Amino acid sequence: MINFRRVILLVITFMAFNAMAVNRGEPVPALELAAWQDANPAINLQGLHGKILYIDFWASWCVPCKKSFPFMNTLREKYSAEELQILAINMDEYRADAEKFLKNTPALFTLLQGNAEVAKAFDIPGLPTAYLIDINGMIVARHTGFNKKSAKKTIQQIEFLLAKD
Amino acid sequence: MKKILLVISIIMLTGCVSTVEPWEKGRFAKAEMQFEPDTMDAAFKRHVYFSKEASSGGTSTSGGGCGCN
Numbered sequence: 625m626i627n628f629r630r631v632i633l634l635v636i637t638f639m640a641f642n643a644m645a646v647n648r649g650e651p652v653p654a655l656e657l658a659a660w661q662d663a664n665p666a667i668n669l670q671g672l673h674g675k676i677l678y679i680d681f682w683a684s685w686c687v688p689c690k691k692s693f694p695f696m697n698t699l700r701e702k703y704s705a706e707e708l709q710i711l712a713i714n715m716d717e718y719r720a721d722a723e724k725f726l727k728n729t730p731a732l733f734t735l736l737q738g739n740a741e742v743a744k745a746f747d748i749p750g751l752p753t754a755y756l757i758d759i760n761g762m763i764v765a766r767h768t769g770f771n772k773k774s775a776k777k778t779i780q781q782i783e784f785l786l787a788k789d
Numbered sequence: 790m791k792k793i794l795l796v797i798s799i800i801m802l803t804g805c806v807s808t809v810e811p812w813e814k815g816r817f818a819k820a821e822m823q824f825e826p827d828t829m830d831a832a833f834k835r836h837v838y839f840s841k842e843a844s845s846g847g848t849s850t851s852g853g854g855c856g857c858n
Contacts, residue, residue: 685818715812743812750811 646746652677652761653745657713660735667711667736670761676708676785677757678778679746681738683715684725686751692770693729699782700732707786713738715751756781759789 646653654670669679680696682689696710710733716722719737726735746755749768756765756778765781767774809817816822825831 681812683812683815685815715815717813717815721815738812740810740812743810748811 646755646763648763648765650763652679652755652757652763653742655742655745657711657736657738657742660714660737667734669711672709673761674759675706676759676782676789677761678708678710678754678782679757680710680712680752680754681715681743681746681748682712682752684721685716688770689725689752690729692752692754693731695770695775695778697730697732699779703782703786708782710734711736713742715743715748754778756785758785 652669654668656666656668658666669677678696678699680692682692693712696712699708700710712731712733713736714722715738716725746753752768752770754767754770755763756767758764764785765778767778820826
């Protein structure tokens, strides 16, 4: 009986750890992230309500990110800044690596400097991972990795959110 | 006393267990961390090896081990 109680306690503990991560239908974590360019102000993720948010976690060593960047550039060109805000959060250990990546892969969207705190808050399972957030600041979708299928689905989800709002 | 030592040892061992988070894998992706840093050199070595062994397999390669491709 005591062992059974211990098992239950362990399960509850693990569940509590899992509950720390964000899930669909939950609000975006209230975190402030430093802008890529020092001159720009820091951005609070919860202060961007009122427009659809596409948050992408990337790193220079992530191979699919080379393909997701042009996709995000097309999203930027397709939708206005009032409709959709794209935030790409860099997870590189060394900024120089990210800057080298950006020279070869230009970005037309907002870049932010990530950290372990934000990565843990979102519980990202790998890179790239993208989150779609509605105008109320609720997470509606998560895409891990990048391919044509996920790109198509993302556009469908954005269109759905735009039509809904 | 033995039990205390055992508990302390186990606690100390847990320090060896740390998970590398997905966003911390940048160093693994560096060229110096690869098993075969020079892919051309590795392909050449494989070619010579399979030609000498007159067989192929174990790793990806084309041809039947004749060394003629």
